[in-house]
Amino acid sequence: MNNSVVFKGRKRGIVIVLDKDIPFSELIVDFKQKVLQAKSFFGDSKASITFQGRALSTDEEKQLLDIIFKETGLNISFVDNGYDYKSLDSEGYGYIDPDENSTIYHKGSLRSGQAIVYAGSVVVIGDVNPGGEVIAEGNIIILGSLKGLAHAGCAGNKGCFVSAYQLRPTQLRIANIITYIPKEFAKKNKIRFEPSVAYIKGGQIYIAPLV
């Protein structure tokens, strides 16, 4: 299965995630193939298109759009090359989801065995108990204690953060980095669990007080 080109349907339109590592000449072949496969999915609807994952030159963007024009009946309302090279690869927190509709709010605590998985940011108004999981492509904000598992930027975005009033997760993941706070360590160093934010810094997950 080739994942260099991925289509995602969103409320506001179609998001096309492009691989940034392969040469453009290969990408365009994959792109054409994917467009052909997705032809019926597109139909003759009207939608906006957002390119993500790769910086495109104006010419490259035009070539990709030409393929869509030629092969499908899709009516493109506008093109958002909302790609900011920093947003996917750069570390540190400050990532703001470009789609303002893509945050969900959960009121109430997540108990063991309950999970929220969402392709955007998640705000939990309550606690996340051990055994509970929050997995988001964007940021995770917990207005309560995080004692379970949180995975921010699960699609690979290293700019995402996790914050909580009490940040004491069983396990914490941001993008492809996994960490945990060993119980013995927390006890020995008398770690006080205060409102904190966790983000990636220097290839590691870094926790800083939030005030």
Add this chain to the structure above:
Amino acid sequence: MGEVIVITSGKGGVGKTTASANIGTGLAMLGKSVVMIDADIGLRNLDVVLGLENRIVYDLIDVIEGNCRIKQAFIKDKRYSNLFLLPAAQTKDKTAVSPEQMLKLCNSLREEYDFIIIDCPAGIEQGFNNATAGADRAIVVTTPEVSAVRDADRIIGLLESKDLKNPTLILNRIRQDMVKRGDMMAIEDVTEILAIDILGVVPEDEAIVISSNKGEPAVTDDSSRAGKAFRNITKRITGEEVPIMDLSADRGLLSKMKKLLRFGS
């Protein structure tokens, strides 16, 4: 060729998970290569008792659905490098796995490890069917209570109908002082009802609660009586003959003091 052992009970709370953790660790202490599988999907505990919950990335369901290779889901124990845990998923339920898939999994592990210990969930429904599907032999855990013994009897019947003949018994949480007063069933009372071979008797021991909370199985604790009972059980599993320990032996400072006083008077 390894052996797949399922640890089951019917009734909940009798000590299946504790027994699994201690037997698995005990076998690893004897130098065997051991995989422990938590089959209690949705109510996983074995990872907590072993103190490994914060290391879970992939679980049993990921393995079965092919999201990862088996070895990626294995969590190596903190103390013994020949001991591995395959954790259950917490956000799924028992129907996420079928007995055929468990059988396949057990058969692939059997080739590489000496022992595969399966922690069975309580109940007699799908979770039980999954856990027992790949097993070569079964260990039934019970406590000396009428209700637990009744459920153990039901489980033994079900195991026999699944061709898991000759299950063995662990009698857990026995209190010799209560047995003496006639307030608790004695070992003989239980074996008379269940009529299966006894694998071990584990005395009630505070060390179990402490060790479960700390995530370190009691079997590693030389001073714990329950730990000693589990060390004996693991030796019996490997074929060594060890006599059932004498439960009336003195325990604790208090009983020693009492004895001294009695001697003095």
